[in-house]
Amino acid sequence: MSYDPSNIFGKILRGEIPAHKVYEDDVALVMMDLFPQSRGHTLIVPKAPSRNLLDADxxxxxxxxxxxxxxxxxxKAATSADGIxxxxxxxxxxxxxxxxxHFHIIPVYEGVPLGVHGGGKAEDGELAMLARDIAAAL
Known part of the structure; x- marks a missing residue:
């Protein structure tokens, strides 16, 4: 299968859809996952178009x-996670x-099970706060 630029991350990269941005440069966008598996779940989305690792330059x-x-x-620093x-x-x-x-950075907390991939949506206020805290730790 080939890359389809109409995917949601393509739209976010083009500024067509908002995101809770943590960091952005000419290589990638770092943003909060709207459907996190744990508190602080972050995504790194390269700007170069590719479907996944298998066809990436x-x-x-x-x-x-x-x-x-x-x-x-x-x-890890911003969330005090026990692991990543x-x-x-x-x-x-x-x-x-x-x-x-894209790459998922998922904080792991001792004794707290991870949520389901693509599960419940997080609150915008919490995502905005986490984005600021993680950006400050970068």
Whole structure:
């Protein structure tokens, strides 16, 4: 399958849909997941068009992985999480629901189970606060 620029992340990158932005540069947009698996669940969305890891330009991956690491550190610091899960899905059978390459940074808290991927929507006020806190930790 080929990349379809009408996906929701493509629309967010073009400014057609708002997002709780944490950070943005010429490589990627970092934003809060609207349907978080845990408090502080953050997404890193490369700006280069690709469906997922399988068709991404290796130069894009080289540029974005240091950002994934930095965001993971910032999320851990800002949320006082006990651990961090980094997840990336490729195609529907693997759980991918938005067909634009993106990485999930999911804080893990001791004794607190993760929510379902794509589960309940978080409150905008909490997402805005978390976006500010994570941005400050970057």
């Amino acid at each position: 290796p130069a894009t991956l080289t540029a974005v992985i240091p950002l994934v690491q930095n965001v993971a550190k910032a999320v 899960r980094v997840v990336q899905f490729n195609e529907t059978p693997a759980g991918q629901t938005v067909f634009h390459l």
